[in-house]
Amino acid sequence: MPIFIDRRLNPKDKSLGNRQRFLRRAREDLKRSVRDHVRTGRIADVDREHAVPMPRKGINEPTFGNDKETGRRQHILPGNRTFSPGDLIAKPGGGGGYGSAPGTTASEDDFRFVLSREEVLDLFFEDLELPDLVKLNLKQILSFKPRRAGFSASGAPTNINVGRTMRNSHGRRIALRRPKQAELDAIARQIAELEAKPASAAVSERIAALREAFERLERRRRRIAYVDPVDIRFNRFDPQPVPNASAVMFCLMDVSGSMGEREKDLAKRFFVLLHLFLTRRYERTEVVFIRHTHEAKEVDEHTFFYHTESGGTVVSTALEEMHRIIEERYPVAEWNIYAAQASDGDNFATDSERCIELLDRKIMRLCQYFAYVEIIDERESHIFGSTENGTSLWRAYNAVDGKWPNFQMRRIAAPADIYPVFRELFARQPDLRKSA
Amino acid sequence: MVSQARKSELLFSGSDWDFSRLSRVYDEIEALGLEELRLDIYPVQMEVISSEQMLDAYSSVGMPLMYRHWSFGKRFLYDELLYRKGARGLAYELVINSNPCIVYLMEENTMALQALVTAHAALGHNHFFKNNHLFRQWTDAGGILSYLDFAKSYIARCEERHGLAAVEAILDSAHALMEQGVFRYHRPPRLSSEQQREGLRERLEYEERSFNDLWRTLPPPQESGETKTGIDDDAAERKKSLHLPEENLLYFLEKNSLVLEPWQREIVRIVRVIAQYFYPQRQTQVMNEGCATFVHYTLMNTLFDRGRISEGAMLEILRNHSNVVFQPAYDDPRFSGINPYALGLDMMQDIQRISTTPTAEDRDWFPDIAGRGDWRDTLVDAWANHRDESFIRQYLSPALIRKWRLFVLADGADEPHYEVASIHNERGYAKIRSALAQSYDIGASRPDIQVIDVDLLGDRHLRLQHTVKDGVMLEGESRDATLRHVRNLWGYDVSLAAIDGGTGAMLSERWTKEL
Numbered sequence: 001m002p003i004f005i006d007r008r009l010n011p012k013d014k015s016l017g018n019r020q021r022f023l024r025r026a027r028e029d030l031k032r033s034v035r036d037h038v039r040t041g042r043i044a045d046v047d048r049e050h051a052v053p054m055p056r057k058g059i060n061e062p063t064f065g066n067d068k069e070t071g072r073r074q075h076i077l078p079g080n081r082t083f084s085p086g087d088l089i090a091k092p093g094g095g096g097g098y099g100s101a102p103g104t105t106a107s108e109d110d111f112r113f114v115l116s117r118e119e120v121l122d123l124f125f126e127d128l129e130l131p132d133l134v135k136l137n138l139k140q141i142l143s144f145k146p147r148r149a150g151f152s153a154s155g156a157p158t159n160i161n162v163g164r165t166m167r168n169s170h171g172r173r174i175a176l177r178r179p180k181q182a183e184l185d186a187i188a189r190q191i192a193e194l195e196a197k198p199a200s201a202a203v204s205e206r207i208a209a210l211r212e213a214f215e216r217l218e219r220r221r222r223r224i225a226y227v228d229p230v231d232i233r234f235n236r237f238d239p240q241p242v243p244n245a246s247a248v249m250f251c252l253m254d255v256s257g258s259m260g261e262r263e264k265d266l267a268k269r270f271f272v273l274l275h276l277f278l279t280r281r282y283e284r285t286e287v288v289f290i291r292h293t294h295e296a297k298e299v300d301e302h303t304f305f306y307h308t309e310s311g312g313t314v315v316s317t318a319l320e321e322m323h324r325i326i327e328e329r330y331p332v333a334e335w336n337i338y339a340a341q342a343s344d345g346d347n348f349a350t351d352s353e354r355c356i357e358l359l360d361r362k363i364m365r366l367c368q369y370f371a372y373v374e375i376i377d378e379r380e381s382h383i384f385g386s387t388e389n390g391t392s393l394w395r396a397y398n399a400v401d402g403k404w405p406n407f408q409m410r411r412i413a414a415p416a417d418i419y420p421v422f423r424e425l426f427a428r429q430p431d432l433r434k435s436a
Numbered sequence: 437m438v439s440q441a442r443k444s445e446l447l448f449s450g451s452d453w454d455f456s457r458l459s460r461v462y463d464e465i466e467a468l469g470l471e472e473l474r475l476d477i478y479p480v481q482m483e484v485i486s487s488e489q490m491l492d493a494y495s496s497v498g499m500p501l502m503y504r505h506w507s508f509g510k511r512f513l514y515d516e517l518l519y520r521k522g523a524r525g526l527a528y529e530l531v532i533n534s535n536p537c538i539v540y541l542m543e544e545n546t547m548a549l550q551a552l553v554t555a556h557a558a559l560g561h562n563h564f565f566k567n568n569h570l571f572r573q574w575t576d577a578g579g580i581l582s583y584l585d586f587a588k589s590y591i592a593r594c595e596e597r598h599g600l601a602a603v604e605a606i607l608d609s610a611h612a613l614m615e616q617g618v619f620r621y622h623r624p625p626r627l628s629s630e631q632q633r634e635g636l637r638e639r640l641e642y643e644e645r646s647f648n649d650l651w652r653t654l655p656p657p658q659e660s661g662e663t664k665t666g667i668d669d670d671a672a673e674r675k676k677s678l679h680l681p682e683e684n685l686l687y688f689l690e691k692n693s694l695v696l697e698p699w700q701r702e703i704v705r706i707v708r709v710i711a712q713y714f715y716p717q718r719q720t721q722v723m724n725e726g727c728a729t730f731v732h733y734t735l736m737n738t739l740f741d742r743g744r745i746s747e748g749a750m751l752e753i754l755r756n757h758s759n760v761v762f763q764p765a766y767d768d769p770r771f772s773g774i775n776p777y778a779l780g781l782d783m784m785q786d787i788q789r790i791s792t793t794p795t796a797e798d799r800d801w802f803p804d805i806a807g808r809g810d811w812r813d814t815l816v817d818a819w820a821n822h823r824d825e826s827f828i829r830q831y832l833s834p835a836l837i838r839k840w841r842l843f844v845l846a847d848g849a850d851e852p853h854y855e856v857a858s859i860h861n862e863r864g865y866a867k868i869r870s871a872l873a874q875s876y877d878i879g880a881s882r883p884d885i886q887v888i889d890v891d892l893l894g895d896r897h898l899r900l901q902h903t904v905k906d907g908v909m910l911e912g913e914s915r916d917a918t919l920r921h922v923r924n925l926w927g928y929d930v931s932l933a934a935i936d937g938g939t940g941a942m943l944s945e946r947w948t949k950e951l
Binding site (some may be wrong): 062067 | 445448455459462463479480481482483484485488489490492495496504505506507509510512513514516517538543558600604608611612613614615616628705763764765766767768774792840841842843844845846847849852853854855856857858859860861863864868871874875881882883885902904905906907908909911912913914915917918921951
């Protein structure tokens, strides 16, 4: 008779530690994969599992091994049908030959594995250099808050409500007339007193009667439990969703010729981050893409990022389009409106005035938050670092910035510059949660 | 009436299993194995696991406990992908050379499969582990699990204290030298580090007790001058004191490295002990699998003959059996080398045949076992006293070579052609047999690398030597990377010289300085 052990219910992810070590090891490669994903995928896809190719660097396990291209060796093979000693067989091209182990070289190239959502976000955030508090908030799934909701007859032992349970027990004991300890003690005392007296027929009869009564009470006590399972009450908790509403996010981007690959990539990450933030906060998030040259159009995501169009740059057209869409589809009472605008800052000088007016009069009143990023060349970043002069749009928006606290603007030269745009947005979040 | 009686004798019916059936089947199979095949086994511990747990076990080299390292995570991803794609099924079982012998059963198996697996692993492998001389000599079945437990918690503690990166660096370097981290020829030191510490303490105590200041007053040895012989003597003396040459690089580095901290030495030691533990398994693939397959095949058939297994179950068992022992020919797209299950089983059944119904040829080739009738003794003896290489050299018969139609291809790297060197004919039998045996000799097929010299008082330059056989050099990129790992563990310059095994000529030399 062997020993049997059922291990099926043991915790599963025994190799999780190994996986984490592996991901840490291949971090640079994986980061690049996720970055590519963000560049080519849809904005909402960042918040999901990704299949990534096996990293190449840093995961070799070298050993002293024989070089297959040198020396003399023998292969012993089964299934000879036609060969006789001395036959020559041409070697298959490209080396390898019979000796190579199958499945180690060719298949590694198309080898992909799946990163979980948390792992993807980790890699994505690391690039953006997000602070830990923000990462934590973004990684959270829509949260439920347990709220007390009366009592129930079933539940986890930790939730037993002792007061309520004991009250039930007490009532039941009274109703079923469970003998008290004092009654038993009284009878026992009587027996002891009688036994101390000199023995006689009457006394022993009395003792027998008392004994019987004692026994009966004891049996009854045993049968009626002090605390019975039916007495037990548990605190009941109802998961209460944290109040949520819908949000719409407007992505505005200048697609005139001056916006190249790099500019668009940075803009996209900026949009992704805002989107992540919104999906965490709101139950329902919609994204509207508006691109503009000298005229603005609402487009789908693919067109937004990948189609180029030539033309001048009139920013106000995009703002007008946004305003029109809000009026048409997103009543302010039902929607939280967020806007993110990316541009290289070019605009017709006269148009900037119109932008200020539009924002000031209409849009900023409707928006929860308006973030503007100006994507500049890395070489320019130290020139423009802090000075207040800049492109015409920058100067125009500066005026708006001073007036509206929910307006943010920033120049971006590298991915790490993106987060500061949102700093206030993220900083406000914990307070909101607490009050909700 | 008859059919009812027959039915009640069945060990199980239907495909579902439960623990009472497993236990009944095990008892029956064990009794049969001990009586029919004279097996001798460790007590068995059967553990039922799910497929995910099986994947977990795969990635940690089949051990139930293992320290953490990224390479296991990588292996897990590969195994998982192959499994999910359906490119490879999972093993039905996993067995661990320990006392008690641990057998993992997959929960998805049907009852018939569980019976097959019980015979295969709990009896076949178990007997082999307990009786084969390599395992008896080189592994400590009773201690391995507690040692792994120690290793795991020790490395986890090191990670806490010294950081993941530092531990990882040491493990990476030690893993790179795992192949060179085994003793091939003499018994390894005991597993228990307790005893070693004890020994060291006693020795130090003795030295303290017997310290005598008088020795210091002795006159210095005679000046021998700067003669050549003096230097040679020094070198010889030095090598002797370090037990050089030494082929166990990990052992040498663990004992003599000048830069390793005590905890780093312990980690190197852990890797070395584990490498040593697996060394017998790598030398006995064909025999181990052959033994287990032979045992399950024989026992299942006996049970069937006695009416204890239904025809349906037997059919399922046979189907799985023939999948396992399938050997495609060399030109088949499914061919991936010689299947150790097939070769092992065929050779053992061949021994059975030679013992009972030998041909004249068999009497010629195997005078001592042909027609002896008692194949059980021969097999039990072979299982106990051979490894793959010697087993094939001893028992591969011409009949089997013909059946397999084995042939030998000579492959010179410089030649544009393979040459068929031998086929299954009178002139080829002995050559095929010795070539096949040779290919299973790990000592011969792995590169032979040894520490030959180090001047601890001088520049501490560590010299390794690779003895080149048949002109087979080391793969360059991997060699350089591995040399870097040696340097990490040693702390000073390392060089690797390739010396031709036949002529003794120096073929190349590689220094870590140049890398």
